[in-house]
Amino acid sequence: RVVAVIMVGGPTKGTRFRPLSLNVPKPLFPLAGQPMVHHPISACRNIPNLVQIYLIGFYEEREFALYVSSISHELRVPVRYLREDKPHGSAGGLYSFRDHIMEESPSHIVLLNCDVCCSFPLEAMLGAHKSYGGIGTMLVIKVSAESASQFGELVADLETKELLHYTEKPETFVSNLINCGVYIFTPEIFSAIEDVFKQRKERANLRRVSSFEALLSATKALPADFVRLDQDILSPLAGKKQLYTFETLDFWEQIKTPGMSLRCSGLYLCQYRHTSPQLLASGDGTKKATITGDVYIHPSAKVHPSAKIGPNVSISANARIGAGVRLISCIILDDVEIMENAVVIRSIVGWKSTIGKWSRVQGEGDYNAKLGITILGEAVDVEDEVVVINSVVLPNKTLTVSVQEEIIL
Ligand code: GDD
Secondary structure, eight states: OEEEEEEEEOGGGGGGGTTGGGTSOGGGSEETTEETTHHHHHHHTTSTTEEEEEEEESSOHHHHHHHHHHHHHHHTSOEEEEEOSSOOHHHHHHHHTHHHHHHTOOSEEEEEETTEEEOOOHHHHHHHHHHHOSSEEEEEEEOOTTTGGGSEEEEEOTTTOBEEEEEESOSSOOOSEEEEEEEEEOTTHHHHHHHHHHHHHHHHHHHHHOHHHHHHHHHHOOOTTOOOIIIIIIHHHTTTTSEEEEEOOSOEEEOOSHHHHHHHHHHHHHHHHHHOGGGSOOOOSTTSOEEOSSEEEOTTOEEOTTOEEOSSEEEOTTOEEOTTOEEEEEEEOTTOEEOTTOEEEEEEEOTTOEEOTTOEEEOOSOTTSTTSSEEEOTTOEEOTTOEEESOEEOTTOEEOSOEESOEEO
16 A cells, blocks of 8 residues: 655745745646646556555645645545644654554555656656665656756665765765655654654753753754754665665756746646647647647637647636737736737746737746746736836736836835
């Protein structure tokens, strides 16, 4: 029996995702027309003997209630949201719900970060884990040496795949092999987390002997019940024949910013070609818009037949796309209206926004750059013939003049 756990974090973690996280918890922001968390959840469908999926986070319960009930129904696997009263860290959060998780008597726990985009090769990882033994197997990937320091860098044995050394976001380069935030564990992971609690307690008792040291550490120390999976568990267990690695050669990205969500939306649209081709717009038929590349259009959206759409475009519920509109590489959210002959390129257009006739909303930079794409928050009005380039516009603004490289507060 297998249980899957997806760590969804909470509102304070979503600040880099503003202004989009003002409306919706980041895990529910749509990528390729489906909530971010939906992609790892769908990947869990392929796990044999999966009995339960838990989402663990510190968002309000009601924010996830609707999604959790509809997805449970669709997958025919119970999906439950478990709320932490405060952040306990990636391992501490898992540990706080150990009783719930162990109720199912799982032989394995699949643990996933919610903010990564990949093909989630979970079945293959489970198979590999069973052959390696130990308490855990983590998904790893080779990235460029320049970008590696944003992640957990690691060294693995080339033959046995054992994790030999692990450093979280090191200042000096260790390796371009990094942690993807996707794991298979046996229930022994709970004993490993418990050991960290015990060591912390012992250290705290020792410190009490010296009051000066206690004063020093009180300012630096994390709360006793806050345990990070990477620094507190993976680093100390490396090289002890407990942890193994499984390298993916497929796509992998982290989703920390709106720019990265646009890129990942494109990666998931591309994946639909193999996994869910029925979700991709075809553009066949004389009355339909011209579609190029991978495009998702919600069935309730209205798209004029003379519009030209794609590649990497996803259009959410009740959006209206007018005549002669051109959309390239963008996410159009619910209830947006785009009027005749407007152009939207490398941008995210927030809920209920309107873009006037002959307007141009465009990003021209890198997905990773701060102002690399244009983002319109909820209910932004761009008037006719206005040009918006590489800008972020907060909710409820009206743009009457053109702007470039600006944050409109
Ligand atoms: N429920 C809950 N409670 N979730 C949490 C908490 C918490 O207290 N803290 C973090 N998370 C969730 C986040 O939402 C995210 O999905 C995951 O745990 C990891 O978040 P962080 O601990 O902030 O780490 P990170 O994303 O900067 O880096 C981790 O993931 C990278 C891959 O994306 C590390 O494990 C890196 O080594 C790794 O490369």
